[in-house]
Amino acid sequence: MELYTTPVLNINLKKLVANYRLLQQLSAPAEPAAVVKDDAYGLGAAEIAAALYAAGCRRFFVAHGSEGALIRPHAPDAAIYVLQGIGADSLPFFQSAGLTPVICSPAMFAFWQQHRIEGIRPVIQVETGLNRLGFTIAELENLSAEERADFSYVLSHLSCADEQAHFMNARQLTRFAEIKRRFFPETPATLSASDGVFLGNDFHFDLTRLGAAMYGINTAPYRENQMQNIIELKAPVLQVKPLPKGEFVGYSATFRAPADMRIAIVSIGYGDGLPRSLSNRGKVIFYHHGAPSFCPILGRVSMDNIICDITNLPENAVRPGDFGWLINSDYTVDDVARDAGTIAYELISNLGKNPRFIKEYIR
Amino acid sequence: MELYTTPVLNINLKKLVANYRLLQQLSAPAEPAAVVKDDAYGLGAAEIAAALYAAGCRRFFVAHGSEGALIRPHAPDAAIYVLQGIGADSLPFFQSAGLTPVICSPAMFAFWQQHRIEGIRPVIQVETGLNRLGFTIAELENLSAEERADFSYVLSHLSCADEQAHFMNARQLTRFAEIKRRFFPETPATLSASDGVFLGNDFHFDLTRLGAAMYGINTAPYRENQMQNIIELKAPVLQVKPLPKGEFVGYSATFRAPADMRIAIVSIGYGDGLPRSLSNRGKVIFYHHGAPSFCPILGRVSMDNIICDITNLPENAVRPGDFGWLINSDYTVDDVARDAGTIAYELISNLGKNPRFIKEYIR
Numbered sequence: 001m002e003l004y005t006t007p008v009l010n011i012n013l014k015k016l017v018a019n020y021r022l023l024q025q026l027s028a029p030a031e032p033a034a035v036v037k038d039d040a041y042g043l044g045a046a047e048i049a050a051a052l053y054a055a056g057c058r059r060f061f062v063a064h065g066s067e068g069a070l071i072r073p074h075a076p077d078a079a080i081y082v083l084q085g086i087g088a089d090s091l092p093f094f095q096s097a098g099l100t101p102v103i104c105s106p107a108m109f110a111f112w113q114q115h116r117i118e119g120i121r122p123v124i125q126v127e128t129g130l131n132r133l134g135f136t137i138a139e140l141e142n143l144s145a146e147e148r149a150d151f152s153y154v155l156s157h158l159s160c161a162d163e164q165a166h167f168m169n170a171r172q173l174t175r176f177a178e179i180k181r182r183f184f185p186e187t188p189a190t191l192s193a194s195d196g197v198f199l200g201n202d203f204h205f206d207l208t209r210l211g212a213a214m215y216g217i218n219t220a221p222y223r224e225n226q227m228q229n230i231i232e233l234k235a236p237v238l239q240v241k242p243l244p245k246g247e248f249v250g251y252s253a254t255f256r257a258p259a260d261m262r263i264a265i266v267s268i269g270y271g272d273g274l275p276r277s278l279s280n281r282g283k284v285i286f287y288h289h290g291a292p293s294f295c296p297i298l299g300r301v302s303m304d305n306i307i308c309d310i311t312n313l314p315e316n317a318v319r320p321g322d323f324g325w326l327i328n329s330d331y332t333v334d335d336v337a338r339d340a341g342t343i344a345y346e347l348i349s350n351l352g353k354n355p356r357f358i359k360e361y362i363r
Numbered sequence: 364m365e366l367y368t369t370p371v372l373n374i375n376l377k378k379l380v381a382n383y384r385l386l387q388q389l390s391a392p393a394e395p396a397a398v399v400k401d402d403a404y405g406l407g408a409a410e411i412a413a414a415l416y417a418a419g420c421r422r423f424f425v426a427h428g429s430e431g432a433l434i435r436p437h438a439p440d441a442a443i444y445v446l447q448g449i450g451a452d453s454l455p456f457f458q459s460a461g462l463t464p465v466i467c468s469p470a471m472f473a474f475w476q477q478h479r480i481e482g483i484r485p486v487i488q489v490e491t492g493l494n495r496l497g498f499t500i501a502e503l504e505n506l507s508a509e510e511r512a513d514f515s516y517v518l519s520h521l522s523c524a525d526e527q528a529h530f531m532n533a534r535q536l537t538r539f540a541e542i543k544r545r546f547f548p549e550t551p552a553t554l555s556a557s558d559g560v561f562l563g564n565d566f567h568f569d570l571t572r573l574g575a576a577m578y579g580i581n582t583a584p585y586r587e588n589q590m591q592n593i594i595e596l597k598a599p600v601l602q603v604k605p606l607p608k609g610e611f612v613g614y615s616a617t618f619r620a621p622a623d624m625r626i627a628i629v630s631i632g633y634g635d636g637l638p639r640s641l642s643n644r645g646k647v648i649f650y651h652h653g654a655p656s657f658c659p660i661l662g663r664v665s666m667d668n669i670i671c672d673i674t675n676l677p678e679n680a681v682r683p684g685d686f687g688w689l690i691n692s693d694y695t696v697d698d699v700a701r702d703a704g705t706i707a708y709e710l711i712s713n714l715g716k717n718p719r720f721i722k723e724y725i726r
Contacts (some may be wrong), residue, residue: 006427038717039717065580084630090368111366130614131626171421249493350716354402
């Protein structure tokens, strides 16, 4: 028997690229760009960007200048757009890595005009209903024709594109088309992230921004997921033990055994980004003769461990050194996020970040 | 006006050490050890361990072997205990960094016997009611007297020590004392983490394991926090704009303006570890003439941004380039965690990990 202590996150770059290609087809004739912000949703921006660059992607979106600088070596001649824009703290990254800011406001445009970078034409973000970043109509009216011609793209972002029939989709599309017609008739445009891709060609304009769906998240949950799951997370069993009737489990004693049970202690917890809200709600999968067994998490998720119920599995079916599965194609990021009361975006963003994880990329 | 785009996490090492010293006094005559697992709860294990080593700490607890290897250069002659124990994947860290495993089970003890490291005497973890890691009574009975003499400490962990009157405290104390008397009469013992320190001397034994309270979390919430807040988190305002009556805010349009309002878009989101469960519940503090103004988060927390209501502040009190506060002594980690429906441990563990953060240590 061999023993292990460390969780392992497998990221399948082949399936990532397959998802990218499918989204590219759905977006056509619009060009696809890859969104690798937040360290590629926690999965590792350098590895993800390199794989997509090799697949032909030449436009990338990040959130912060530091993130753009991180991927520049892996996408040497690509355009890298920075969604949070530019400021005094991030300016050096733009200068050294040749990044393109997405300008959200007159104040930021004034900053840009003072710190222009040769050869870079910024993107302008406009407000169409998300009420997050973006120029308002009144602010656009204050730009001169010459200033407006400075921008390489006009960009906005949909708020409800994961709900096909939501009234906001049509409202934002109308507003965006009107802004484009009035202020940027000749400027290429981009409105849709992954979820908008599934809303049809009207929403694609010249460039789609592929993120969540590329990572396997179902961004069109009104129908079955067309994307492949690219993430597998497993963690080793440290101990198997009896849980006598009447004993309590975990912090604050939130589970009490109604009968004699058997439990496995699995080496992963919220310190690894597994949501603590999976307490008494999540599952660990063990495979016995190839069949999955969904073993409920008992009690609170702690920082480094979870405890799960293996009573229904045969004795010795789960032993120290075996691995339990937290995420795979039988229990996807969307399934886990639903059990945790959140969305898969937040789940994977937190999961990928602990440096103690073993991350393995499948090429 | 200057512009910024990046969130900033300030960690006050002076207050950390002050908290450590207070807990050390409360623990006396037991020796204090510092728990720096999970990258010191996300705050940076190398910096935290170095500060505590300089303050005289010579025993450290981590969860994983890789974490022990990371702090070894900063605590050259300290004992470093690894709570998740030892396995084939972590063995090289134990060998190269001279780490001490906490052995939780007979299987792990068998592994240790095959891979002993000269000069290292492991710790044994015993089950007293948490029903997580640890030898059961039946498993202890199978150890020979010689095998039991191999251990440098006997360790267990309390499940409900943050509730002073909880029956589990007395139950676990009784079980632990009985196990120690029966199997380890001469072996030094450790039962309590931060929360147990506040339960009194009976719970201290020879070594206390100081974690959460040292980081400023109130681990004795039945009374006012005796610890100093060591964490400040702020993020820059990217844009200020009007929110007309009837407009919606954020993903899924979960907030609708009941009147004309003003909003600030602040450059931090769940990609930075700010819990998405703060959607429509959390707050951003702005200071106007020194007085704090708690501005509600409107709509969903998104990956990189939050939107907050600044209607009640005077016009121009909040401008692009200003910083809003997400955590400080007016809105502590415990306050934020309560608003997010979780505990401060999970909050700070996720917060500290995004490499795009600017982390500043106050010495």
